[in-house]
Amino acid sequence: MxxxxxxxxxxxxxxxxxxxxxxxxxxxxxxxxxxxxxxxxxxxxxxxxxxxxxxPGLIDGHAHITGGGGETGFSSKVPAVHLSEYTQAGVTTVVGLLGTDDLTRSTSSLVAQVYALRESGLSAYCYTGGYHIPLTTLTGSVKSDIVHIEPILGVGELAISDHRSSQPTFDEVARIAGDAHVAGLMTGKAGIVHFHLGDGDRGMDLINDLLQQTEIPARVLNPTHCNRKKVLFDQACQLTRLGCYIDVTAFPVAEDEDGLTAADAFKQFKANGFPPDKFTISSDGGGCLPHFDAQGELLHMDFGRNLALSETLKELLDAGLATDQVLPAFTSNVAKLLRLNTKxxxxxxxxxxxxxxxxxxxxxxxxxxxxxxxxxxxxxxxxxxxxxx
CATH class of the missing domain: 2.30.40.10 (Urease, subunit C, domain 1)
Structure with a gap:
């Protein structure tokens, strides 16, 4: 054609x-x-x-392509995202992952869905693992998955500072990050660990410890949902000065919530002079958006939509921000982080x-x-x- x-x-x-x-x-x-x-x-x-x-077509670096959810029982599992839901949002490349449910959903089904999307004309990739350690893998190890399974770019979304995580130790996460980094070196892939950040008080402590106590390059450590709390976003911004890429989620934020919309996070990041090439925005499309009380009881739940990505882009452009300054967070920054050289x-x-x-x-x-x-x-x-x- x-x-x-x-x-x-x-x-x-x-x-x-x-x-x-x-x-x-x-x-x-x-x-x-x-x-x-x-x-x-x-x-x-x-x-x-x-x-x-x-x-450029938008790159959604964090989406639950096989569906997410499951926090309120099996009937709360979100179904797989349809092809047209990506393209309606201007998404031409998507990276799939597993979240809370990394048991009934698997890396195998994730890779299969990547191939299904590719057959439909969309560019698709994925991570191995999920929220919990031991990680859900396809071949038995992080390094082997990244090296031998072409669509797998790294590890994600590994949960920290969240009551739904497996409460991973420093040594466990350091080993995973080291394996991901080496696999990335061997293959030319991203080789990153994409961290789910919950709203726990420990925030970015584990990532800071990894930066201070290991030789793992900062670019390997990639936190997401950084805008869910204002103090968490402040911590994340400081990481970019050390070389980390940070990701914010285009989820809705109520007036009484202690968080930032993706658009407001972008504006604040830019206004404070942080490195513009270290900031990305994703949708969490297909994933659940739960709200819990202090005892871990679910208060209410929504789910992420890929359209939130294009809506955030529109919001920023409507506000008068320069197009060439806004676009990298949705396109070239994501491609650089993920080493998608043709995207x-x-x-x-x-x-x-x-x-x-x-x-x-x-x-x-x-x-x-x-x-x-x-x-x-x-x-x-x-x-x-x-x-x-």
Whole structure:
């Protein structure tokens, strides 16, 4: 398939101005200020976008692709996320993981769902393990999973500072992080440990201990949900000065909650001058969003939606923040952390994962690996078992 996108304002994520973009064989093959010379009969699609913004496809680095939940019994397990739920949010690459339920859900089923999404045209990867130690693995070890199973990028989401965790010790986590790092060196993969942070008082203590007492590089230690408490976010921001990437979750925050929305966290991070390349935003799509009392009793529960990612992007752009400063948290920063070298940018030779924003900063068109999944706000490609075709 060959596609010509005329007169798009390209944010790659850097601002390239008004350009014409040619896509062929799933790759971006030309970005130019002059219309590429190509026989019109060869074009699958040819559209003039009249200056609308073209951005890289969003990378959702934390999603429960097989579903999450289960904190209130088996009936509370969230089902797997449908293909169109990703593309409606402008997500063209997703990283799946296991959470609280790493027993009835497995790394095996996670890898299988990665392959299913790939067969449907989406780029997908995953982590091995889950909340608890011993980790749920496919081959019996973290190092072997990362080395031998191509889609597995690292370990996640390993829970700390949470009553639902296995209360891991320093030595246990240090060994896991060391194995992940070495496996990353052997393969060129990310080799990171993606930490679920609960709202416990210990906060980032374990990560700080690892930085101070081991030789494990800071980039290996990647905390998420850092915006669930304001004090936790303050701790996380300091980690970025040491080389850690931090991830915030695009979940709803009530007025009486001690937390920050992803948009507010981004604004605060930027205003305080922390390293802009060490900040990412993910959706927790398909995962549960429970609220517990001091005794660990569930008060109420919602679940994460991938659309929260595009809604956060819109909120930031609507607030007047510069597009090229906002986009990296959803695209190139994630790709750099995860070592996804063909993702996160609009660049000749890289994968044609592209999103067109309408004039209100909503997701209009979505191309994944050179194939249109959405056009004019309408889904063109659905997953095999979606009921709303």
């Amino acid at each position: 060959i596609h010509l996108l005329r007169n798009v304002h390209v944010y790659a994520p850097e601002d390239l101005g008004n350009c014409h973009v040619l896509v062929a064989a799933g790759k971006v093959v030309a970005i130019s200020h002059e219309v590429p010379h190509i026989e019109p009969s060869l074009l699958t699609t040819d559209q003039d976008y009249a200056g609308k913004k073209l951005i 996160g940018q609009v660049k000749v030779g890289l994968d044609a994962d592209l999103v067109i924003l309408d004039t209100e900063h909503q997701i209009q068109d979505v191309m994944a690996m050179g194939q249109w999944h959405r056009k004019n706000h309408q889904t063109l490609i659905y997953g095999g078992f979606e009921t709303n075709k």
